[in-house]
Amino acid sequence: MNSVxxxxxxxxxxxxxxxxxxxxLEEVRRGRLSKKEVCDAxxxxxxxxxxxxxxxxxxxxxxGSEGMVHVSFAFGKGxxxxxxxxxxxxxxxxxxxxxxxxxxxxxxxCIECRWNHLLRKLSY
Numbered sequence: 375m376n377s378v379x380x381x382x383x384x385x386x387x388x389x390x391x392x393x394x395x396x397x398x399l400e401e402v403r404r405g406r407l408s409k410k411e412v413c414d415a416x417x418x419x420x421x422x423x424x425x426x427x428x429x430x431x432x433x434x435x436x437x438g439s440e441g442m443v444h445v446s447f448a449f450g451k452g453x454x455x456x457x458x459x460x461x462x463x464x465x466x467x468x469x470x471x472x473x474x475x476x477x478x479x480x481x482x483x484c485i486e487c488r489w490n491h492l493l494r495k496l497s498y
Contacts, residue, residue, distance in 0.1 A: 389495040398491070399435050409436055415488040419445070422459045423483040423490075430482065439486035444493070450476030470498050 401407040413436055415423070427443025434442050446466070447457035450473040460466050460478065469476060480494040 387497045389497075391492050391494065395491050395493070402436065409487070412436065413484070413488040413490075415483055415490040418456070419481070419483060419490060420485075420488065422447075423485060426459050426461045427483060427485070432482065434484040434487060434489055436489040437484060437487040439484055441485035443483050443485060445481050445483060447479045447481065448473075448476055449479070473498075 398407065398412060402409065402412055422445050423443050427445050430442040430444050432442045433440055446460040448460050448466070448469050449457045450469075452473060453469075453476075457479070458469075460469065466478070476498045478496040478498070479492055480496075481490055482493050483490045
């Protein structure tokens with residue numbers, strides 16, 4: 375299943391993972407994947423989601439909860455190998471100014487059932 379890749383023209387590339395998300399959800403609806411298989415957020419992701427997650431208006435596609443959040447992780451030279459949670463637009467701005475080759479991952483997480491999916495990858 376492919377993603378959608380586009381350049382913003384501002385020195386960054388965006389890869390949308392909406393097609394993969396749609397495919398996974400369709401596989402759950404058809405019974406080919408269990409909810410347990412897709413509701414597998416790691417303890418670290420749940421910790422970051424609970425402490426730094428930004429509330430989303432989206433409803434969880436698995437359990438119907440309104441407890442969805444978005445979390446951002448930065449990866450790049452000088453950052454921890456496991457990535458660094460980004461808590462604010464100001465922090466992101468500081469990182470993009472100080473790290474020349476960085477990837478930012480935007481992940482949706484359901485606090486209730488642990489559904490998680492990579493929504494978007496931005497490369498700076």
